[in-house]
Each structure stands twice: as C-alpha cells, then as structure tokens.
Amino acid sequence: MTHTLLQAVRRYVETYADPAGVAQTPIPGLTTIRSVTPSGLLHAISQPLVCLVLQGSKQVAMGTQSFSFGAGDSLLITADVPTVSQITSASADTPYLSLVLELDPAVIADLAMQMKEEATIADGTPVRVEPTDAEVADAALRLMRLLDRPASIPVLHAQLVRELHYWLLEGKHGAAIRRLGWPDGxxxxxxxxxxxxxxxxxxxxxxxxxxxxxxxxxxxxxxxxxxxxxLSPMQFQKQLRLIEARRLMMSEGRTASSAAFAVGYESVPQFTREYGRMFGLPPGKDMEAVRNWASAAA
Structure with missing residues (x-):
C-alpha cells in the first residue's frame, strides 16, 4: 500500500511541482512535496496538518523539542505553532516525497459528535510523530487516485477527506485532533x-x-x-511578518527595505534587528547564504 501511494505521489509531483518542489492538488488542503537535495532551514507557522512521509527524511523543531521522521512516518501538527523544518535525506535517485493534508476543524467536530467519544484532555504537545496507520495510507491513496480522473474530484473528494480524518481520530492521537473540533474549546x-x-x-x-x-x-x-x-499574539504577528518578508526576498527578489514595508514594518533598522534574531543572519547575508546553498545544491 505504501509503495503504491509513493508511486502515485511521485507521478503527480513530478508532473505538477513548482520550482520549489511543491504541487498543490485540486483537492482543497492536499499538497504533494518533492526535493532532490537536503534543504536549508525553513521557518513557518504551521497550520494544523498531517504530513505523510513516503521517501527520504525530515526534521522538525518546535521550541526545544525536535522530531526526526522518515518514510512510513506521519507528522501531526494540531495547532498553529512556529516550527523550523529541514529535509535531511534526499537525492536525485531517491527524492524526498511527502503528502500533506490540512486538518479541517469542522469535519473533526462533526465526526467527533457522530463517534460519540468522550471528550478527553490530551497532553499539550501540538507536534507528534508516529508510524502511518494503514487505514490513513489507504484513504490517502484513494484521494491521490481521484487526481487521475478530474471529473470525480467534486463528487468524491469530500467523503474521502472525511474518511481520512476519521482514521486519524481513531488513531493514537485522536484526543489531540478531537480538541481542534470542540466548537467552544x-x-x-x-x-x-x-x-x-x-x-x-x-x-x-x-x-x-x-x-x-x-x-x-x-x-x-x-x-x-x-x-x-x-507565542504571545504580538510575537505570533511578528513571526508571520518576518516569514513573509523572507519569502518576498527569496521568491520575488525584493530588497530588505521593500519587504519590510510590505509586511508592515515602519523602521528598516528594527526589521533588520528582528530578522537577524529570528533567522540568525541579517537580511542581506541571509539571502547571500540562500543563493550559495542553492548554487551548491544545483
């Protein structure tokens, strides 16, 4: 099953990936990812999601916690939290391949009500890694197969996404996922x-x-x-601004001052200081390091 899912994801992402190796699918919230080289550090504030790693390996850090996972594992994130991730094993012959699905609190709430599970309190860890359950992989494979028949997607994708959520709720971290669906939680x-x-x-x-x-x-x-x-609300907003500014400089070639103003900063020196604290280098040197890494990886 996992090998068949791997081949389905490989075919799709090799056909549709953007230059960063990301291929958004027509199924809302479903994304495939490919990389032929280990990556640099990627800072993000991740939304609740499940990531099924099918080949290669990756490391994700949240605060002082670090999680390493590889083929056959699933990363589960159950809250909007800041993470630093890095693909650690990938090559042209054996690229890193993964499938990511954003979790839907409305679907979780409806399923939890129908399943009539008692509301238990999960521990506060919003990032978890476990082997992928066979039922989750099976539902993911059937979602990927819909992509070969585009006319089927509007009719069938919702029930398969719902089924995948169901098996996640039935799994080891059902209590943590269920918390996302509590309407007044x-x-x-x-x-x-x-x-x-x-x-x-x-x-x-x-x-x-x-x-x-x-x-x-x-x-x-x-x-x-x-x-x-x-994070505090203002720390959360600051990280969103800095992550977007870095994206603008990396993807669109913006200058540091242009990116700073675009994300809401009024002071370029303040932006430079806060950027350096978050990413370890001031904007100019960080972009130079990114270009050097990209040249070495090419």
Whole structure:
C-alpha cells in the first residue's frame, strides 16, 4: 500500500511541482512535496496538518523539542505553532516525497459528535510523530487516485477527506485532533484569532479586537493564545511578518527595505534587528547564504 501511494505521489509531483518542489492538488488542503537535495532551514507557522512521509527524511523543531521522521512516518501538527523544518535525506535517485493534508476543524467536530467519544484532555504537545496507520495510507491513496480522473474530484473528494480524518481520530492521537473540533474549546477560539492575524498581519491589530474575535477577555485570551501557539499574539504577528518578508526576498527578489514595508514594518533598522534574531543572519547575508546553498545544491 505504501509503495503504491509513493508511486502515485511521485507521478503527480513530478508532473505538477513548482520550482520549489511543491504541487498543490485540486483537492482543497492536499499538497504533494518533492526535493532532490537536503534543504536549508525553513521557518513557518504551521497550520494544523498531517504530513505523510513516503521517501527520504525530515526534521522538525518546535521550541526545544525536535522530531526526526522518515518514510512510513506521519507528522501531526494540531495547532498553529512556529516550527523550523529541514529535509535531511534526499537525492536525485531517491527524492524526498511527502503528502500533506490540512486538518479541517469542522469535519473533526462533526465526526467527533457522530463517534460519540468522550471528550478527553490530551497532553499539550501540538507536534507528534508516529508510524502511518494503514487505514490513513489507504484513504490517502484513494484521494491521490481521484487526481487521475478530474471529473470525480467534486463528487468524491469530500467523503474521502472525511474518511481520512476519521482514521486519524481513531488513531493514537485522536484526543489531540478531537480538541481542534470542540466548537467552544480554547483551540477553536484561538484559531479564530489566528485566522485574523494571518489575514491582516501587515496591519496593526489591537489585542482587544483579537480577544473579541476569540470570544474571550483580553487576559484570558493572552493565557490561552500562548498555551495553544507557544507565542504571545504580538510575537505570533511578528513571526508571520518576518516569514513573509523572507519569502518576498527569496521568491520575488525584493530588497530588505521593500519587504519590510510590505509586511508592515515602519523602521528598516528594527526589521533588520528582528530578522537577524529570528533567522540568525541579517537580511542581506541571509539571502547571500540562500543563493550559495542553492548554487551548491544545483
């Protein structure tokens, strides 16, 4: 089963991948990824997702925790949290290949209600790695097979995505995933504020507005936001700005000042200081290091 899924993902991503090795599929939230070389460090604030690694290996760090995983493993992220990831094993003959599905809280909530599972409290770790369950791989394979018949996607994809969520809920980390679906749970409330931050990160956002979006008092919001994401709201916004600025410089060739203003900074020196603290180098030297790495990997 895993080998068949590997071949399906390989065929799709080799046909449709962009220059970064990412191929978005017509199925919402489903992405395939390929890399023929180990990667540099990638900073992101990840959305809740499951990543099935089919070939190669990867490492993901969140705070002081680090997770290594390879073919046959699944990475599960159950909250919007800052991560630093790196593909550690990949080559032209044996590329890194993975399949990523964003988790849908509405689907989780509906399934949890139908499954009538008792609401248990999971531990607070939002990043987990476990071997991929056979049922999850089977549902993922059937999703990939829909891509060979585009007319089937609007009719069949929703039920297969729902089935894949079901098997994740039935698995080892069902309690952690189920928490995403609690309509009045802290994770769901914080998620509403996170969505606003993602949409308007370049604008000044008052904590009172974010708290109101989450349906909490400002003090309660601060506490629960940090508990879910490991960051304060303003730290979260700052990281979103810096990650987007780095993307603009890497992908679009923007200057540091242009990228800084585009993401909401009013002071280029402040941007440079905060960029260096997050990525380890000031913008100019970081872009030079990225170009050198890309040249060496080519």
């Amino acid at each position: 802290h994770a769901r409330r914080v998620g509403r504020a996170v969505a606003l931050l993602r949409a308007e990160f370049a604008r000044p956002l008052l904590v009172d507005r974010l708290a109101a979006t989450a349906g909490m008092s400002p003090s309660s919001f601060h506490h629960h936001f940090r508990a879910v994401t490991s």
